Amino acid sequence: MSNITVPLLDLKPQYQAIKEEIQEAINGVIESQYFILGPEVQKLEEEIAEYCQAKHCLGVSSGSDALLLSLMALGVTTGDEVITTTYTFFATAGAISRLGATPVLVDIDPASFNILPEEIEKAITPKTKAIIPVHLYGQCADMDEILKIANEHDIPVIEDGAQAIGSEYKGKRAGSMGTAGCFSFFPSKNLGAFGDGGAITTNDSDLYEKMKCLRMHGSQPKYHHKIIGGNFRLDAIQAVVVRVKLQYLDSWTEGRQKNADLYYELFESNSLVTTPPAIQNRHIYNQFIIRVENRDELRAHLAEQQIGSEIYYPIPMHLQECFADLGYKEGSFPEAEKAASTTLALPIYPELSEEQIRQVATVINQFCAEKGQQSKAAA
Numbered sequence: 525m526s527n528i529t530v531p532l533l534d535l536k537p538q539y540q541a542i543k544e545e546i547q548e549a550i551n552g553v554i555e556s557q558y559f560i561l562g563p564e565v566q567k568l569e570e571e572i573a574e575y576c577q578a579k580h581c582l583g584v585s586s587g588s589d590a591l592l593l594s595l596m597a598l599g600v601t602t603g604d605e606v607i608t609t610t611y612t613f614f615a616t617a618g619a620i621s622r623l624g625a626t627p628v629l630v631d632i633d634p635a636s637f638n639i640l641p642e643e644i645e646k647a648i649t650p651k652t653k654a655i656i657p658v659h660l661y662g663q664c665a666d667m668d669e670i671l672k673i674a675n676e677h678d679i680p681v682i683e684d685g686a687q688a689i690g691s692e693y694k695g696k697r698a699g700s701m702g703t704a705g706c707f708s709f710f711p712s713k714n715l716g717a718f719g720d721g722g723a724i725t726t727n728d729s730d731l732y733e734k735m736k737c738l739r740m741h742g743s744q745p746k747y748h749h750k751i752i753g754g755n756f757r758l759d760a761i762q763a764v765v766v767r768v769k770l771q772y773l774d775s776w777t778e779g780r781q782k783n784a785d786l787y788y789e790l791f792e793s794n795s796l797v798t799t800p801p802a803i804q805n806r807h808i809y810n811q812f813i814i815r816v817e818n819r820d821e822l823r824a825h826l827a828e829q830q831i832g833s834e835i836y837y838p839i840p841m842h843l844q845e846c847f848a849d850l851g852y853k854e855g856s857f858p859e860a861e862k863a864a865s866t867t868l869a870l871p872i873y874p875e876l877s878e879e880q881i882r883q884v885a886t887v888i889n890q891f892c893a894e895k896g897q898q899s900k901a902a903a
Contacts (some may be wrong), residue, residue, distance in 0.1 A: 528883045530871050532832030533712055537875040538776075542768055549764035559760050568763040569723070571770055572707075575690065577700040578725035580732040583758035584739060587686040587708025587722040591619035593756050594682045594704045594724055595654060597735045600625050604653035608684075609639040610840040610852075611860040612658045616684050617841045625653065627850065629842050631857040636803050637661060637813070637867075641669035648677055655681050659688035659698050661836070662714070662780075662810035663802065667693045667701045674702075682706060686722075689715050690777055692806035699725040704735075709766050714780070714810050715773050721762040779874025780809040783881055787812055787870065790885035796892040811836055812872035814888075819868050822891055829887050834869045 539546070553564060565583045573581035584590050600606060602624030608616050610629035617627040630643035639657045655674055657665040667683075674681045681702035685691070688698040689707050699705025709721035726732050734751075737744045742753030784802070791797045791814065798815035813836070816822055826833050840860040842852035854861065870884055 527830070528880060529830040530832060530876070530880045530884055532834055532869070532871050533873050534875065535711065535716070535873075538873075542772065545768045546765060549768050550761055553760045553764055556760075560757050562760050564760045564767070565758050565763040568758075568767050568770075571767060572723050573725060575697070575770065575773075576705065576707075576725045577697040578705065579727040580725065580729065582724045582726075582732065582735050582739060583763060584722045584724060584756045585758060586720040587706060587710060588615040588619060589754075589756045590686075590706035590708070590722040590724045591615060591656070591682065591684065592622060593735055593738055593754070594706055595619055595623055595625070596738055596753070597731055598654055598680050598682075598703070600653045603651065605649060605651040606654045606656060607644050607647045607652060608656040609658050609660075609860075610842045610857045611637060611837065611863055612660065612684070612841065613686065613837065614841070614844070615686070616656055616658055617844075617847065620656075621847075626651075627841065627847070628652070629840075629850070629852065629857065631859045632863065633666075634859045634862070635800055636663055636665070637800065637863055638663065638665040639670070641666050641673060644670060645673045648673075648679070652677070652679055654703075655679055656684050657681065657702075658684040658686075659691055661813055662688050662691050662808035664688065664691050664693035664698055664804045667696070671701065680704075686710075687713065687810035688808060689713075690773060690806070691804065691808045693804050695805070700727070703728060704731065709762065714776065714808055715766060715769055717762040718765045719759070719762055721758055721766065723758075776874045777808050780812075780872055781807070783872050783874065783876055784809045784812050786878065786881050787814075787872075787885060790882065791889070794889050794892050796896060797888060809872050811869040813867050813869055815863075815866045816868060816888075816892070817866060818895060819866050822888065823868060825891050826884075826887060831884055831887060832871055835864075835867065836869050838864055840864055 569581040604625040606620040607628045620627040683702040683705040685698040686708035705725040707723045709717035738753035739756040742751040
């Protein structure tokens with residue numbers, strides 16, 4: 525077997541390509557001695573708003589805080605319910621619980637892994653205060669149906685776009701369709717900072733002003749507090765790093781899409797690997813996901829061959845210990861549970877070479893061929 529190493533993600537090539545620009549931008553912040561919010565954060569907000577086709581953008585401390593702040597601004601509190609997907613990163617449901625509200629979880633579409641609109645409608649009660657669809661893996665949820673349901677019931681929609689900046693649904697960018705859109709600049713994201721950071725987009729000017737106030741402990745003007753907020757401010761150093769990277773994001777997205785196309789081609793003849801389709805017209809491939817029945821065994825084999833992989837996510841929210849009191853059990857959401865046991869994320873970052881991608885596919889295809897032969901022999 526080849527000795528080519530393929531990490532799940534390697535950010536060093538990206539950094540080397542833009543190193544001088546990044547260092548110059550960071551030095552500019554250091555020289556200015558303006559480290560929290562300020563002009564660089566404001567410039568980033570303007571650029572992200574334009575990129576996401578939204579009227580406003582608010583730079584915040586993380587993607588998790590973007591969700592929390594959005595819910596706070598909508599008045600979500602103890603006794604309220606917020607509907608979201610069970611198949612997501614913890615922050616989506618965690619932000620709801622932190623405010624004393626109840627996460628009402630629903631199942632996913634087996635093709636896209638995104639929340640099922642018809643299940644949202646079934647879950648609505650008089651206590652429902654918001655809906656949070658997650659644009660998982662870089663592909664938008666079915667927003668027409670979700671917004672139709674939300675509008676019929678007059679419920680705000682918060683798009684969790686932590687993995688989806690630049691993705692599109694029928695020509696509309698993630699973060700431009702709902703009441704608010706939440707993004708993460710965690711370093712491993714397609715658009716990553718050098719630490720924690722995030723953003724909220726919205727077309728609602730009143731909501732934007734309220735979130736802006738809440739971001740600074742609810743003070744407006746300074747030291748005058750009509751509402752209780754928090755410290756959700758974005759560092760200027762993180763802002764300039766993201767500003768530099770934003771210039772390259774579309775070319776990096778094209779690289780990811782090109783890599784995904786090659787994976788689709790290389791797995792086409794392997795009946796034991798399912799490559800979920802790109803349903804929406806601009807999938808940005810924050811992750812490239814395959815389904816395979818003997819997932820854990822395959823992952824161990826890939827590690828032996830020095831190929832990185834990851835499971836996003838091994839335990840759906842309804843089976844997490846901290847949410848036991850919600851009353852869900854194994855079997856409550858079968859599609860999410862099936863995804864949790866069969867999906868595997870492969871390396872997809874734009875700097876991957878064709879040789880590396882072919883190596884990943886060759887190892888997987890050979891593994892599956894051997895498994896297929898063993899199954900026939902056993903039969």
